[in-house]
Amino acid sequence: MTQPLTIALDAMGGDDAPAMVIKGANIARERHPLVHFLMVGDERRIAPVLDRMAKLKAVTTIVHTEEVIGNDTKPSAALRGGRRSSMGLAIEAVHKERAAGMVSAGNTGALMAISKFVLKTVPGIDRPAIASFFPTMRGESVMLDLGANIVCDSNNLVQFAVMGEVFARTVLGLTRPSIGLLNVGAEDLKGHDEIRAASARLRGTNLPIKFHGFIEGNDIPEGTVDVIVTDGFTGNIALKMAEGTVRLYSRFLRAAFTSTLMARLGYLFARFALNRVKDRLDPRHYNGAMFLGLNGIVVKSHGGTDALGFANAIGVAIDMAVNHFNDKIRGEIERLHAVPAESPAAAV
């Protein structure tokens, strides 16, 4: 980026907030020299930490509020009472164009509810989706939805495909990203009505989309496609299953490397190489779930992440802003809507 850019941070969201958020902002500042921060939260808790980081302090404005949305707050309650909270005011800053995007490690349901209410969806998008990166054998892919929409119809899935494609093109820099619909088999007859109707529409669309067709669960880590489209129920479970499987494998490895003297010795020799593997699968690298389809950039960080993970989430928000992701989504959706949506029954 060549011009200053302001990112609003919910300083009070996350297990170790505000210290984790402030330290994360400091790491992001080193990586992105032209960024400014609006740090929203309790000034009495933010200022003492910031005082110890002169360079960060110089590019940060504190927006004081004492209100915080708890992790147990229901989305409906957050909507009613949370607009003046650290999260609510950070979203407000995006809406008022005082910030190019916002990042929060707070309550996901509350963040989605307030973001939707304040920022509204892009015209032509019925529902926003949560998207994230994923390590694969070929590099990384984007998967959406990861939990915002438990039940999806074919129109939702088609819109997710368009948003995912634009994301992969503008933010990941892929020239012609391929799109796959997550299913239980590759054949046309597999799956439920919604997914088959979505497939028929994606095959028939006039958008220059490279639609691969159906993919299966193992195709995600295989890197068969660049963008994986699924409903929020399946996507959430697939993502967490993968995270859990990486932990299981790591646990088994740790047990193996401490089981014998020979194995301990082997670990000593191989540890630099092994740390690279750990690094490639480190969830902190993939931290920062994007809320796509809103009139504004909202990035959700894992609540339990550390400063490094939070800095990566800030990096995602900056990438989306610098690449004008939202403007491009708008253009593509207008083109999509030039084709009439078919009913699922007609499309199968």
Place this chain on the structure above:
Amino acid sequence: MTQPLTIALDAMGGDDAPAMVIKGANIARERHPLVHFLMVGDERRIAPVLDRMAKLKAVTTIVHTEEVIGNDTKPSAALRGGRRSSMGLAIEAVHKERAAGMVSAGNTGALMAISKFVLKTVPGIDRPAIASFFPTMRGESVMLDLGANIVCDSNNLVQFAVMGEVFARTVLGLTRPSIGLLNVGAEDLKGHDEIRAASARLRGTNLPIKFHGFIEGNDIPEGTVDVIVTDGFTGNIALKMAEGTVRLYSRFLRAAFTSTLMARLGYLFARFALNRVKDRLDPRHYNGAMFLGLNGIVVKSHGGTDALGFANAIGVAIDMAVNHFNDKIRGEIERLHAVPAESPAAAV
């Protein structure tokens, strides 16, 4: 087992059939000395291989047929024309009680369709489910459904829970297995109507079931519960996602261990310990997906497995037969049906 037991084998199903099936039977014979085999398939191809294995030949009867169901055959076509195939006749042998169970590495859809048609479901079970073992931090868990039922209502999910519980008790030998419903969060309000209604019914049932409640994707490898209940769409994708993630991790490890001389040396020292990890995650150990809810034991082996994997699938069928799994299912389902099924709307 103390009495002879006959298992029917679809000798022609699987990528390397019939050689893989025959070699697998030979491994299973060593492990289970009282087992007999009905080997169904092309005698001209089976007999020459069997002639080289005298001990196996002594406990095997060949049932000749030249018909084979291909991997691309649709379930409906298999039902119409596949009853005299190696797969169809092996199922028939279970139905006629000439075999206590059958194993096939052939076409999954065809196997389910013919099994359902010939064996019928246990009274009180609307639809059979596919179940399999899964390695976890605590040992192993059972997950169902893995793909037989793409769309499930709350009654299906409750029946899956009962079948999974009986399986864990009788075959895994757990005294009081815990059951979890796979969802996107642990709170009561999470998920779609069907899963919430199933949860309400499982909480209210008079069966002595240890219902844990909702679990998330990462709880599967964590081993939070012994039995994971889900619809076939989600279960299939979660299973394949985990398999793919294990392959991804293994690939990254292999690359790391060959990246430097030090790492190669480390591998040499640690390789015995590392082979144990590989072994713990080896899909061949978890080969053998059980079709639960049928009047007869049907086990599906991976099509691409080798003789060792196929022998494990035979072992699963033997365990189910020896432990009278199907009789126990019948008893539990009768008890379940003493409680009237609630409509999803009333249960939420």
